[in-house]
Amino acid sequence: MRPHLLLIDALNLIRRIHAAVKAPDDSSQVDGAISSTVSSLSRALHDSQPSHALVVFDGSPPTWRHELYPDYKSQRKPMPDVLYNRLGDFNHAFLQMGIKTFRRSGLEADDVIASIACKAMEAGVAVTILSTDRSFQQLLTVPGIRLRDHFQKLDHTTETVCQQMGLKPEQLVDYWAMAGNGDIPGVHGVGNKGAAKLMQESGSLEHVFQQQEPKGAAAKVCDQKDQALLSQRLAALATTLELGVRLKDLRYVRE
Template sequence: MLQPRQGRLLLVDGMAVAYRAYFKIGAKLVWNETRHASQEYPEAEEILTTLTFVSNLVTLLNLVPTHVGVVFDAGGKNFRHELFPQYKQHRAAMPDTLRNSMGLIKSSVRGLGLTIIERHGVEADDVIASLAMRGVKAGMEVRVASPDKDFFQILGPNLRLLRPRPKGIGIDSFGLEEFEAKFEGLRVDQFADMQALMGDQADNIPGVFGIGPKTASNLLKKYGTLDVIIAKRESVMPQRVRTALCNEYELLPAFKRLVVLRTELDDLHTGHLEAMEFGVPSDVEAATNFLDALAANVQNGDVEARSIKNRIEQIWNALDMRRRARISR
């Protein structure tokens, strides 16, 4: 059972971590660091991507959370495509190397004793947001590991993001204080309105022509909400912004529905959180043997596997100590 104020929930954006691993390996190939390995073994790039994914995941597990969920997109179209057929239309297909790695990646997640969550009809972001808010309501400290700015919408006193640094190695913790510093004068609950106004190029949401982050932020600071901006569009200044709003205001409610994360998916409840309890896997040997089997297929893979095993074993030791302390109380 969940114990209020005693749990820490880690929700991992699985595809974001996977893509980061893929691009890291791609960069190494460009610089010839792993080219020999990829030429010697046909599936080396997939294996290297998987090992890098596991390494990045273990870095997140250093938090030693009480509960962990790794969330992946289930694939296919979702309600946003029905609302706006151009949604994410410009995005390239998943690279073959990464697609071929996904089976190994998910097997490694399960091998570490972690829970994988996928839901059709919605995006992984919606699943993460729903589970995150369930965790907050249950009194847990919640950490969402993702670079996606959409999660700014759900920041709170007990909910922070773990965002990989754009360049270099490391993870930044991003919470309300960082949001306020980045968007001075803007509230978290206004962020989706801001996205609707200025659009989101990454998701092919156009927003209002000519309105960027600064103008959208200024409008929200003055009027408070998107609904009020729409209602008072004919008095908005300057004229350029007023004209743009008057021409395109009817699209804004749809843009808002596209950007807002769903936080109350009906089939995700507290029971799902309880099932995510993080502990030492039932078959530790199988988990470590899986890493060894991967490493055997790439040059110097044993070095990477040994590093991962040493780190995860330290985490398992910490989990075991926590379990023993709980039993002794």
């Protein structure tokens, strides 16, 4: 049987669940989040039936993206201290479930997951990524990678991306380079609609740059070429990190 690796975006799961837990005080809210996260992950393991599993945490900043763009994630709401100080308890709970965890200073979970997923696929391993982070949609260009939204109970596919965005997964990085988001500056004055229209008309950021007499949003992209290229680098996940992670060490044995 083909090996199947489940990769879990830890903070994506934890923060979504923590925000939904109702409790009389902050400490009780975290206690409830730990219990609910374990239950949610147990369901995900039951649904996916992986032979191997890994929970990946974000490492402490700065990352290579901060070096390129010091304001990276500066607008993002910080994690509550009471939750941050209990991440070790979440980590312990995952280990108690028989799931290995990974965290390395300076590395974001997105890049770690992307690199492990691509390397696993090259070795013939089926991969499921558990996250609601849309940045992973760019990996749908890799045949066999499954992106699972645990909360909505649906898979993101090339077809769903095309339906929602009007774009192919391989166009998303260029789209984000122009549109930007909360973490990436994008090109000033273009926005989501302008970026989508340019991608549908030109197909890629490079083709926008090649226009002889750009007008409107295309002119803004060409005038801010350095900003667009910076945003393109920030949006693209790292897929070739050497992490020293071996598949045989990630085997998950069901209870």
